[in-house]
Amino acid sequence: MDETAKIRTAVVGAGKMGAIHAKVYSQLPDSELVGVVDTNPERAKQLAEKYGCAAYADCADILDNVDAVTIATPTVTHLQLAKVFLRHRIPVLIEKPLAASAREGRKIVSMARRFDTVVAVGHSERCNPVVQAMKRLNIEPKFIEAQRVSPYPFRSTDIGVVLDIMIHDIDIILSLAASKIRRVDAVGVGVIEGAEDICNARIAFDNGCIANITASRLALKTERRVRVFSRQAYLSVDYLKKSGIVIKTAPNTNVVEWIKQQREKGDFDWTSVNWPDLLHIEQLQIDDKEPVRLQQEAFLRAVKDRSFTPEVSAEEGLAALRCAQKILDAVKRHKWD
Structure with missing residues (x-):
């Protein structure tokens, strides 16, 4: 990728987190926010108008127009949406958690390796x-x-x-x-x-x-x-x-x-x-x-130059997900009586 060119970015999901990502992308010097995607057309339109970009209802409509995408949708949709972009070798930043389960998280990591594409995870607290x-x-x-x-x-x-x-x-x-x-x-x-x-x-x-x-x-x-x-x-x-x-x-x-x-003195008060x-x-x-700005800057830097890595990689996101799964399994095993 041309080091001087702006990265064409888009946000999938026009909810609270999507709005935060859209705002930051619109402010970063390396980013050109080109679109907002949401299954609710009116919500996508409102956010797109706010930041001067196009609104879409389907991810397929932006595949030829973007260089990097943030997925800020309900967790259960992360794997499905990640597949769409990774198959086209479009880098993605996926809001935490990486996926709804460790099994789905492994699939995303596997696809990132298979298509040699950057995947970052939005653990903004890092x-x-x-x-x-x-x-x-x-x-x-x-x-x-x-x-x-x-x-x-x-x-x-x-x-x-x-x-x-x-x-x-x-x-x-x-x-x-x-x-x-x-x-x-x-x-x-x-x-x-x-x-x-x-x-x-x-x-x-x-x-x-x-x-x-x-x-x-x-x-x-x-x-x-x-x-x-x-x-x-x-x-x-x-x-x-x-x-x-x-x-x-x-x-x-x-x-x-x-x-x-x-x-040693013995009489101290x-x-x-x-x-x-x-x-x-x-x-x-x-x-x-x-935090979100630092996170997106690291993501875009990794998109431009593969010698850099995102603040939280897909592998690290999967590690957190696996640990969370161990915790949930332990919760199920715990006997109250």
Whole structure:
């Protein structure tokens, strides 16, 4: 592909996520948004008019006019739509999760390899500036605790909370742990739709790392937090507030030595000590960048130059899906009585 030419992009799905992708594509210098596809013609028309492109009701109508496509439709349609584009060697960015099951996800990965075509997965939380800042620390986690809860979203009702929102933290945890999964235990319950609305999972990795994840779409408020324990540092971050603290081991060795000295004295008044005042605490250095924009920039860079890879590849998306399937299987196995 000509390095100077703009990439002709399109979005399939004119819902909330489709609208976000269309907006970003319309703003990127490397992108020329040429179309929006939706089975609801009026919805496609409204979004297309907003960003100055054409509206379509059928993916077949854009195959000769696009270089890259985002699929932002219900999860159960991902495999079917991916087939349409991959058979024509058109790169796709598929909103998370990659597919409705690990079996369908494997088919997409297989097609990406067969047709030698870029497939990215829209795990936009991986592009959250907080996660990017965590990655730059290059630590080796020993324990990860993630909590992602929110009020009922009235969307993605075709899937449960594991594939809807826990999948974000699954993907991040797999990238941080960088090890094979040894064991998964989980419990979940469905309250509203039948599929699980609340779930807690515990994942043990071969390298000894343990992850504990909680996801709920029945909470009264939205929280997205993660804590990471490692030998190098302790991290506590808030995805929503885009903030976090880091307590590194090396700068605090003098604190440990001071505590030992006071213990040896034997008569020190510990009630007078304010623990946070003793510690060397750093604020996580976080960039203020839009996750979907970073995600699409990486996707388009990989489309132009195959030496680059998307932020989350099809293989990584499949790994997250396989882990999610293990969690769902564990939920089914769990005996309440």
